[in-house]
Each structure stands twice: as structure tokens, then as C-alpha cells.
Amino acid sequence: MAFYRIKEAAEKIGVPAHVLRFWESQFPQLKPNKTGRGQRLFDDEDVKNFLKIKHLLYVDGYSIPGAKKFLKEEHTGDKAVSTTEVGHKLLLKDMRNELKSLIQFTREL
Numbered sequence: 001m002a003f004y005r006i007k008e009a010a011e012k013i014g015v016p017a018h019v020l021r022f023w024e025s026q027f028p029q030l031k032p033n034k035t036g037r038g039q040r041l042f043d044d045e046d047v048k049n050f051l052k053i054k055h056l057l058y059v060d061g062y063s064i065p066g067a068k069k070f071l072k073e074e075h076t077g078d079k080a081v082s083t084t085e086v087g088h089k090l091l092l093k094d095m096r097n098e099l100k101s102l103i104q105f106t107r108e109l
Contacts, residue, residue, distance in 0.1 A: 001043055001044065002043065002044060003033070003041040003042065003043055004041070004042045004043075004047065005039060005040065005041065005042075006020055006021070006039075006040045006042070008042075009040075009042040009046065009047055009050070012047055013047060013050045013051055013054060014054070015050075015054060020040075020042075020050060023050065023053055024040075026064055026068070027049075027053060027067075027068060027071065029049060029071065029075070030046065030049055030050070030053075032046050052071075053067060053071075056070060056071075061092075
């Protein structure tokens, strides 16, 4: 099993090291091993979890509390999503697409 120091893990994940330290403080499931001197050592599972969080935050657009809730529900197996939440996500996607169209239209003028 490979272990990575924080700088190496941050490079693999594609974020600065301070972001990993912040996420570690926000998500209880992120508990890297530490050396006797307190240096963090991340394994492949840690990197996988960080990549999942990065995807939730940067791609899916979750907030930190939303990502926490998603991961907690995923862990407990509760995949139920309220219809209101689904409706809000669809509305936001429609709004984003409309804004993109408007931006494209103004560029063509």
C-alpha cells in the first residue's frame, strides 16, 4: 500500500495542500494516518475519498454541508432524495443553460 505526504496527495488530487487540511477538518470520514512527528500520510483510500469530495464540490456544485449530507446518506445507504431537492437541481440546471445561451447571444452581437 502506497502512502503519500500531503504535498504529494494534493498534487494527485489537483488542489493545494491547505484545501486538504480544510476538508479534513470538515469531513469526519477523512482521517489520514500521522507519523510520530505529526505529518499526515494519505493512502489510496484517502485519495479516493478526497477525489469524491472534490467532485461533489467542484463538479456537482454541492456546498460543504450538502456534500457532508450526501456522504452521510451514502454511508448509511439512505439514497432517498426529496422531490423538492430534485426540482431545485433541475431548475438550477435550466437557469444555467439559459444563462449560457444569453452569454453566447451577447457575444454574437
